[in-house]
Amino acid sequence: MSYLALSLTLIFVLIPLVLSRTLRLGLEKDTLIATVRSIIQLLAVGYVLQYVFEADNIIFLLLMILLMIGAATQNARKKGASIRGITWKLFITFVFIEALTQSILLGFSIVPPTPQYIIPISGMVIGNSMVLGILFLNRFTAEIENRQDETELILTLGGTPKQAIHTQLITSIKASTIPTIESQKTIGLVQLPGMMSGQIIAGADPVQAVQFQLLILFILLTTAVVTSIMLGFLSYPTLFNKRMQFLKIR
Amino acid sequence: MSQTAILFQDVNYSADDLKILKNINGYFPEGKIATIVGPSGAGKSTLFKLCNGLRSPDSGEILIKGKPIINFHPVELRRKVGIALQSATMISGSVLENLELPLRLQGKTIDIEFAKELLHDVGLDGDFLMRNAKELSGGQQQKLSIARTLVNQPEVLLLDEITSSLDRVSQHDIEELIEKINEKYGTTMIWITHNLEQALRIGQYTWVMMNGELIESGESSLLRNPQDKRVQEFVKGEIV
Structure with a gap:
């Protein structure tokens, strides 16, 4: 252009x-x-x-990824400010997601180990994980607030913290991952995804563009589900103390 | 002290820098129906949460049948000391699902005949089992809440203003029900109530709490002739 x-x-x-x-x-x-x-x-x-x-230096590559994770953590933490230690929980989640996806992609030689592939894919993975994290935390904190009575009821009946928070956790995981799954059902029919469109405009073979897009879509599925589940399971224990008492969220 | 269900020794509890319970010393007798009366903000509900392990005292000790509360595993304690709240929170689903909840938490299912017997004990018909719990009346939900707590076969049952939002007929039903359960299972009952008549009618033992302190305790008849001036004012209705 x-x-x-x-x-x-x-x-x-x-x-x-x-x-x-x-x-x-x-x-x-x-x-x-x-x-x-x-x-x-x-x-x-x-x-x-x-x-x-x-x-083409691995230090620069790692710094770039770290920068992305840092920015994503900073952005998402505001939504979970009421959960103790949320900054580290988000950071660990993003690092884990990045490590998981890249080790599969590079381990099976699905993409070449060059910054041209690793950085854009990392951007999509971490960006999507951040949005999912925000969606999850938004819903989870609302569920905790709205269902305090239910949480305490289960505790009073001799339930464990995990049992007391189970419904809220599952509802929040489902609610945050549904948009990703639903949007994938209509992909290609309603909209052409941005990365694929960009590749086609840049002159790439449409079939190859589709192949890469499918790769990204499948990665985003993993990202969505793993982010919500991991954040959920890292977050809920901080809502209780050792005596299995429900702590007020801040 | 073998006949003491719960014993409090110098118990203090604060929340948000506010002293809620101040140096509580007293006991509730085993196998009897006791009541706690006192104005709003006296710390009565907080006292229950300490007994059930939902909160821990800042200092002092609570003993359940002679065993310090801290030596119980929280789950064991909560099954032993059941609590029914004014809100009578129902989980989504049928009456049966609500009744089964305490067992489901232990990975067990409820026997239908046992469920019917519990419903019968609280004055509800067996036909209620498949009804939506959230569509029951306030009185019916309260009865179901009591039955649900009984599934754990608690040795002590704490009742937090369970009749305060009910009409006279339902109040009377619940009073009869509590007496019946006390007789049938020998469960120690501790009932927070605002209603002094109710405390006199049903309670054999009573605590009067005000502003986080235990002011007087003893046979329920003390409410007819209290010694403390503040309790006298409260009984006359001058303190609400």
């Missing part, structure tokens, strides 16, 4: 700006901030990626 063509894409920013001004939606400031931030962030990432790809 030429720089002129790239500049012309700003028309797609002007349309919402004009509409917002005309209809007094008050979205102009946020639209402009979002546009400027996306330009700066993506350009910066582009240059960083270029450097990392050319350097």
Whole structure:
């Protein structure tokens, strides 16, 4: 794409700006901030990626992944602030997901062990895991609040903490993973996924683009389910003490 | 002290820097129906949570039939000291599923005849088994809540204002039911109530609590002739 063509894409920013001004939606400031931030962030990432790809150094690669995990943890932790130690629980979950997916991909030589493959796939894995983490924590904290009576009832009847929180945990895991599973049912019919579209536009063979997209979709399934389950099982014990007493969430 | 169901020794409990229970010393006799009366905020419900192990005292000791509470495994303690709350929380599902809950937590199932017998004990018909528990009336849910607690065959049953939101007829039914269970199983009953008439009618022993303290305890008749000035005011209805 030429720089002129790239500049012309700003028309797609002007349309919402004009509409917002005309209809007094008050979205102009946020639209402009979002546009400027996306330009700066993506350009910066582009240059960083270029450097990392050319350097082909494992330290840079690991730093890049660590940066992604750090940013994802920072973003998701706000939703689980009421759960003790949530920052570390999120960090461990993201590290585990990344290690699991990359060891399968690289261990079975599904993708070549180069930064060009590892970094974009890591971005999708960690990004998806972060969204799932946020969805899970949102639902889990709401379930804990709304079902305190039920939790205490089970404890009073001689249930263990795991039994007392079981329904809330399962409901939250299901609720957070359903969007991923549902969206995969209609994929290709309703929308062409971003990565596949990008590859096709860049001139790749559509069948090969589909193969990579399928790889990503399957990874995202694992990411969704493992993130929710792992976060759930790491989080629930902190809601109780050694005497199996339900602690108030902060 | 062999006839003591629960003994409190210098028990203190605070939450959020607020002293809820202050130096509680007293006991509840075994096999009897005892009541706890006192104005709102006296710490009565918190006392129950300490007995059932849902909370732990900051200091002091609670003994269940002579054994310090700290020496019980929490699960064992909660099965031994059952609690029925005013809210009578029901889990989603049928009456049978609610009755079976305490056993399901132990990986067991309930025998239908046993379930019917329990329902009969609390004055509910066997036909109730398959009804949706959340659609029962307040009184029926309260009876089911008591029956559910009885599944664990507790030695002590704590009843936290279980009739306060019920009409007179249901109140009377539950009072009869508690007396019947006490007679049939010899279960020690401790009942928090706001209703002094009820405490006199059903209780053989009573505690009067105010502002986190145990003010007076003894035979329920003490409510007719209290020694402490604050209790006298409370009995007259001057403190709510």
